[in-house]
Amino acid sequence: MRKSRLFTPGPTPVPEEVLLELARPVGYHRSAEAKATLAEVVRGLQYVLQTEQPVYVLTCSGTGAMEAAVSSVVAPGEKVILCTAGRWGERWRGILKAHGAELIAVEAPYGQAVTSDQLADALTHHPDAVAVYTTLCETSTGVGHDIAAFARLTAASSALLVVDGISGIGAMECRMDAWGIDVLVTGSQKALMMPPGLAYVAVSPKAWRKIEATPVRNFYFDLRRYRKALAEGPDTPFTPANTLIRAQRLALERLRAEGMEQVWARHARLAQATRTAVQALGLELFAQRPSNALTVIRVPAGVDGTGLLKKLEQHFGYKLADGQDTLKGKIWRLSHMGYVDPFDVLGAIAALELTLHSQGLAVPLGAGVAAFQREYARAQAL
Amino acid sequence: MRKSRLFTPGPTPVPEEVLLELARPVGYHRSAEAKATLAEVVRGLQYVLQTEQPVYVLTCSGTGAMEAAVSSVVAPGEKVILCTAGRWGERWRGILKAHGAELIAVEAPYGQAVTSDQLADALTHHPDAVAVYTTLCETSTGVGHDIAAFARLTAASSALLVVDGISGIGAMECRMDAWGIDVLVTGSQKALMMPPGLAYVAVSPKAWRKIEATPVRNFYFDLRRYRKALAEGPDTPFTPANTLIRAQRLALERLRAEGMEQVWARHARLAQATRTAVQALGLELFAQRPSNALTVIRVPAGVDGTGLLKKLEQHFGYKLADGQDTLKGKIWRLSHMGYVDPFDVLGAIAALELTLHSQGLAVPLGAGVAAFQREYARAQAL
Structure with missing residues (x-):
């Protein structure tokens, strides 16, 4: 006998009752029941992200949600500061470049963290930067960034703070509203105890003002569509992975209970x-x-x-x-x-x-x- | 006693053994086993789509795969012909407009189909159109298009034929290679007997030539990334909804057996x-x-x-x-x-x-x- 045990930093083990929930018959994604489930999931995510802002549920990998946090926020040619210390910081770079951002890279060697002093310098030298992109937990090196300190700097500037919290959220303290994070991205398959397939984006009022002033250049990752559908439904703009949403509700209940x-x-x-x-x-x-x-x-x-x-x-x-x-x-x-x-x-x-x-x-x-x-x-x- | 029975045109009922597969513990998505499963799913999809071309597995709604079939294929300002007869034709319109295509709309009233004569006219008047976008089954009205006839027209022209087969594939005859479809999109949650969350895109060599000549403008829906990962893995470029992929394998086995x-x-x-x-x-x-x-x-x-x-x-x-x-x-x-x-x-x-x-x-x-x-x-x- 040899059991298999998963210790990869995503996907992670899923509680048994969440797995069983995934085996329940599929329902219609626009039913009143589905809307109630989505509303509960949004409330659960608000609690996990420590925010009063709505949290948008996207059917995609974390990378898709990161792209939503780029394409909705930054217009081609706009300057952004990228704090990168590993492969996932480099993922931001790839997406930002694909969308034509002018990049100011603030780097730390792999295994180290970008410091808030480095970011402060960059913000001083680039007061025209519209946003700072970084990672809460750099899964490729195991480094955690001091997002609270980063947020104190961006809060005092016109720049937004956009954080990839995909592997950090739920495992590390992170308080979106209290700290002043503007866009916070996470995914289902890490500390949220689910299979991959869903990703989540929360957006501050400061970030919404920037999004509203930014021309739309895509469709599926246009956060305006998610805001409208959630406000009117609560619903998603496109057919969601609704069996995953139903199961995420149970996993979020565990977090709230604890x-x-x-x-x-x-x-x-x-x-x-x-x-x-x-x-x-x-x-x-x-x-x-x-x-x-x-x-x-x-x-x-x-x-x-x-x-x-x-x-x-x-x-x-x-x-x-x-x-x-x-x-x-x-x-x-x-x-x-x-x-x-x-x-x-x-x-x-x-x-x-x-x-x-x-x-x-x-x-x-x-x-x-x-x-x-x-x-x-x-x-x-x- | 009152049982619930789902007759919506997506999601649709999922076979019991596929549901149970969804409840199995989650595995690592880059393991040899996961790669073998993906390879099997791709072969199954090739059979269902009747194509020898690779089929790319995307974690998203059908709309996301439609966007991949737009943003990878058409550059802003290029002319495309849209054959639309309902809400899902209009979905193409929305995505094409978001990506700056110049649209020539060929329309049928809701409840009717666009005819191949209409398309022939449009192709004659617009020889510079780079692609024709249409739907196999217009789920909003129940209309099926004569894709075989459309493909005869596009095969004789320089234009690509891009087909939304999301609700049609598996329910209506559709032969990608024999008919000459260039990009064929479908989703997991219709006749492929799965929950929502996965979408599939197959691409002809003619379409690849156009994609290679088209500048990249996005990231998650860049089909080049899917081609590279599939060829090198077989793998996906981003963390996929791997429990859904595993279950899709079983549903595809049913189709192959039948x-x-x-x-x-x-x-x-x-x-x-x-x-x-x-x-x-x-x-x-x-x-x-x-x-x-x-x-x-x-x-x-x-x-x-x-x-x-x-x-x-x-x-x-x-x-x-x-x-x-x-x-x-x-x-x-x-x-x-x-x-x-x-x-x-x-x-x-x-x-x-x-x-x-x-x-x-x-x-x-x-x-x-x-x-x-x-x-x-x-x-x-x-």
Whole structure:
């Protein structure tokens, strides 16, 4: 017997009752029941994003919602500041370039975070920038950005703050209204405990004023259509993945029942215990300002990082994620966001220890597990 | 006891084993297993669309795939011919306008089809048109277009033929390669027997030549990205709704096991028997060139069409679709595409008879059911 366990930073495990909900017969997406479900999902998302603004439900990958947050907001030739520290910052760059934005890139090396000082400089030098694009959690490196600090800077300027919160929302503290985020994007398949297929966009009044002044250049990702349909329905402008919406309602109910402060604290405990375990094994953390959504481990010199992950999966059923692009084989990414409890992560650490051990690396078996337990006991005051 | 039965022209009923597949734990979308599943889905879609061209899997509504078929194909200012006979032709118009196309509209009144003579005229007068956009099945009116005839005209010209086959594919004969369709779009939630959330686009070599010569103006709907990911993976360029892809594989297996000729013939029998039943009840068909995906009934003078549909659903659990926009209350739309058998439709006709009867209309109870049975027995040579 060998079970499969998913520790990739998206998709993530889905609670059993949410999976079962997906198997219920399909309904008509314009019925009163479907509208009531959508309204509940929007309220749940407002709570998760900590906003009173409506949240728009798009049927697409996170990248689609990111494109909506570009094409609706920025006209070709307008200047934007891009704070990028990894592959998902680069995704913003790709979309912004496709839509003709003039880009001012503020960069951090992979593994580090863009600082608020860097952003402050950029805003000073480019007072004509209409928006700042960045990521809450840079899933490719495990770095979390100080979005609260970024938002203090943009709030004092005319620029909007547009945040990719796809893998961060639900795993890291993020308060859209209190902090002053203008456009916040997230997706179903990370800490929101769902399969991929839905993405969400919330928009501040400041961002709406910019959107209203920006010529429409597309259709499916025109946020005006989502605003109109939600206000009039509540509805979506196009046939949505309605079985996913129905299931998202259940996953959001779990988050509300637990409470966002508790959800964030739970992720913080899991992340801290995981980082402690990794270091107890003599391994190095890759992210200098780590997110609580995932832990990224630097592959030790001389180890075939990609090969080891394959063995971890083949022998023990634990699926972690490799690095992407230039980081392939150089880092291991272990997600602890969403529907994950301490014993899930303990098992992953034990399996990692066994795999390192089987490769002849000098790993004290149980050292990571024990460190995880000690840190968890301390944090929980057990 | 009152069961709910879905007869809307999308979403449609989903086979039980496909629903159960949706409840299986979520996997990693870049695994070898996921790639093998995607490859199988692409082969299944090639069979359904009758094409040897690759079929691209997009996570979005049908409208998103339509936008991909516009933004990748037509540059702003280029001339296109739009053959439109209803709301979904108008959807093409909306997307084409958003992307700056110069539109030559070839129109038919709602309930009628654009003829190939009309298209021939338009092509003669506009030899500089780069593409013809139209619908296989105009779901808003129940009209089917003669796509084979349209394709003979475009094949002899430099223009591409781009077809919205969202509600037609799987219900009506459509042979992409043999007929010469250049871009064919469909969605998961119609005759492909799935929930909404996936859409599919197939592209001919003639269309690829045009796409390659057209500047990129967007990101998520850039078909080049889908071609590259499919060729290199097989993969999708962005995180797909992978639980839906896995389930679509099972639904496509059903179609392959039955055989497309048989699937089309089954829809033709159901549609013919339904039309016969409707007329036996003294009701009038709305579509002059009816599709086999759905039957559209003209609401008799003096009857509150919208109110009657509500009663049909409240009393008997049958959910048919109302007309949209200007047709609201004026037509009833009964879908028989996808996972629907004769006794499903018989029940819907019986429920419609009872509802008309309960409203004091002079309907001979059982007349529609008997006509359906007679026609079905004749077609099946029972």
